[in-house]
Amino acid sequence: MSESFYAVLNDRAVIRISGPDRVSFLQGLVSNNIETVSATKSGYGALLTPQGKFLFDFFVYQQDEDSLLIECERGENGERAADLFKKLRMYKLRAKAELADVTDSYDVIAVFGKDALTNLFDDTAPGTTGRIADGIKAVDPRLSAMGARVLLPKNSLAEMAAIGAAESDAESYHKLRVTLGLPNGSEELEIEKSILLENGFEELGGVDFKKGCYMGQELTARTKYRGLVRKRLLPIAIDGPAPETGTLIMNGDKEAGTIRSVHGSAGLALIRLERVGEDADLVAGDAKITISVPDWVKLPETAA
Known part of the structure; x- marks a missing residue:
């Protein structure tokens, strides 16, 4: 079928x-x-x-x-x-x-x-x-x-x-x-706050670095060429009560990210890459959070 x-x-x-x-x-x-x-x-x-x-x-x-x-x-x-x-x-x-x-x-x-x-x-x-x-x-x-x-x-x-x-x-x-x-x-990007490269626009074909000038180009180019991406929007699995959008994700007593959207037991969160490792124990409210990295996402080498 x-x-x-x-x-x-x-x-x-x-x-x-x-x-x-x-x-x-x-x-x-x-x-x-x-x-x-x-x-x-x-x-x-x-x-x-x-x-x-x-x-x-x-x-x-x-x-x-x-x-x-x-x-x-x-x-x-x-x-x-x-x-x-x-x-x-x-x-x-x-x-x-x-x-x-x-x-x-x-x-x-x-x-x-x-x-x-x-x-x-x-x-x-x-x-x-x-x-x-x-x-x-x-x-x-x-x-x-x-x-x-x-x-x-x-x-x-x-x-x-x-x-x-x-x-x-x-x-x-x-x-x-x-x-x-x-x-x-x-739904996931904050108006007048979010940066494209933290939200996958380069890998998803939403930015052309060779096209010439466009509004907002300078920051976008500087973020790429100076390696300034420290956060990424990534999929999460939610085990427990669904947290509200905007809820902080904690790794112990350290802030590891922010919930940006929830759909059932899945969602997207803006993750602080330096705060997340293989031994991370992440929670948001009363829910356990597990991060996944899709194949198309290219993380900085220091955060991969």
Whole structure:
């Protein structure tokens, strides 16, 4: 039996950017190389403060020869998407680019499970992109193991049954996501505080160090080339009562990290690498915490 599932992610929004300056406009803002986005390749990146701290992360797809689509956080009442839209509009200035919130036109869908990519792609490299009906399908640009992302026009979910995917829910998607160690925007990253390289953006293809200037580039580059990564967002297993987000993880009387999200008995935590070793006895509240390091994560040699 095929192990392929889909979940509609109602916490996601879609913004369209069209016009002749759409690529150059985003290129000066976003941490990744927007020039590589095409009909066959999608991307993942972030918008930072001028000081290099996290504001938004998102996926970028080519809708057609004149338009790009940004898939981003929606926020509980749409506020995160609205804030990103306002920020982009503020920076647009004289650029020949038009912005439109097209969230109501699309379902954003995650396809996951062992066979998630089988009926969608021949090439399963991250970011591989194609068409599905009147929508877009892409291998998750961060990590193929996460499956695929699909943007379909509303009322087109029958396409999911056509590829052999069974209906699931967003929580099942998030449980897999945290097990793999992938952040979900402001759920795990602190706005105006978090640093990309502490949260896996380099390994997950969310930063291009050769593309040239973008907002917040200086801190991101300095963090990499001076080896300043001392914390990492890592998957955790929770044995005991689920701690609240923000709960400190303790190793004896020393702070070893902070819980960033919890989904069932799994979650993500920002871990202070120097405080964690093979003999670590970690707790958060009344729960025992076990850290895992996914294969894709590259820790500093002194912390490996």
